[in-house]
Amino acid sequence: MKAGNIEQFKHLSQFRDLIDFNNNIEQWMIDLKSKFTKSELIALKRLIRFSAKVAGVCHAKIQTLVSACHEKGQEISRSTYERMLRKAKKFGLLIVYNTTKENGKQSHNVYVFQRYQSQIVSDSSTIDVPESAKIDGAYKTNILSKTSNQNNINKRNEQKENKLDASYTSNRVPEEFRDFVKYFFDDAKTIEEFWKIITIQTYYYASYMSVDDKVSLAIDAMKQLIRIVKFGRKVRNVFGYYYAIVEAILDREYVNTLHEMYEEYAS
Structure with missing residues (x-):
């Protein structure tokens, strides 16, 4: 997948609009909040905020996301962010797509939040x-x-x-x-x-x-x-x-x- 402007990844969005995205995140948090540490939750919430322009999709460097936390007085490490991402992928909350530049070198990833799937009530x-x-x-x-x-x-x-x-x-x-x-x-x-x-x-x-x-x-x-x-x-x-x-x-x-x-x- 080629790197580019966030607008080119609109087709990856799983949500109708930002309200729909927020509703899904709220349900995910009921299930998963206790699975993340305090620092990991800070990282996750920052990623969620960066996924607002295209509902549920973020295309940014990890260092940019980490720096954004620091600007808010919430200091976390890059390893904390990466640990949060591993957990989010494991739980099915996120899919991460690798992107490449025109010269073939690796660029920063695209993070795509998934729709909530209830695990508690099927009938x-x-x-x-x-x-x-x-x-x-x-x-x-x-x-x-x-x-x-x-x-x-x-x-x-x-x-x-x-x-x-x-x-x-x-x-x-x-x-x-x-x-x-x-x-x-x-x-x-x-x-x-x-x-x-x-x-x-x-x-x-x-x-x-x-x-x-x-x-x-x-x-x-x-x-x-x-x-x-x-x-x-x-x-x-x-x-x-x-x-x-x-x-x-x-x-x-x-x-x-x-x-x-x-x-x-x-x-």
Whole structure:
């Protein structure tokens, strides 16, 4: 591969735009942050910043990247950077392409970040839900009933045959939420079900919650769900657990609002 301007490597980008790239990196970090030392994380974050012009692609000298860390008061060595790169390649986070100059001599590498591949949830029917996450009400009953049927081992093959990936998700689901959730649940019906929970939970907040507010809530709750799963807690019913998380967030915000109103009135 010939060395050149970063623009000539656009075709290597795995991401739609910078937001898509950042979302993928955030998911990678949930899995991999603990695998890197503090110095290696500094190196990785600097490489990520240098991969913004073309989302997920960097064409720079290692010494340039090391120097950029030093300029920010984060002194790391070249060997630390190289060690970070070896780990990133091992985990599948990066692919490194060698480039050559016109005279055939080796030039600096092209670093290409890869899309996140979830290692924790391949089928929502395999996750257990604890008693503490169970909720009351008709929607809980419907969810549990529906999920129970989906969890039926005898029907799994049939479900997989009828499964549609995230690209078939209804346009009623905001794109940002769909793109975030698909890294863990690449199934249109599952994503729609998660958004349905948000719609139900925010029904009485419609007058002052914008779509962006709902998306922010939905993603925050999803991060908490994934975090819980990654910490080893078994969740049989992801929908019931997600419902409980969303409910808890809204309850907390409601209480905080009351406190703020009281303080304003008292003053």
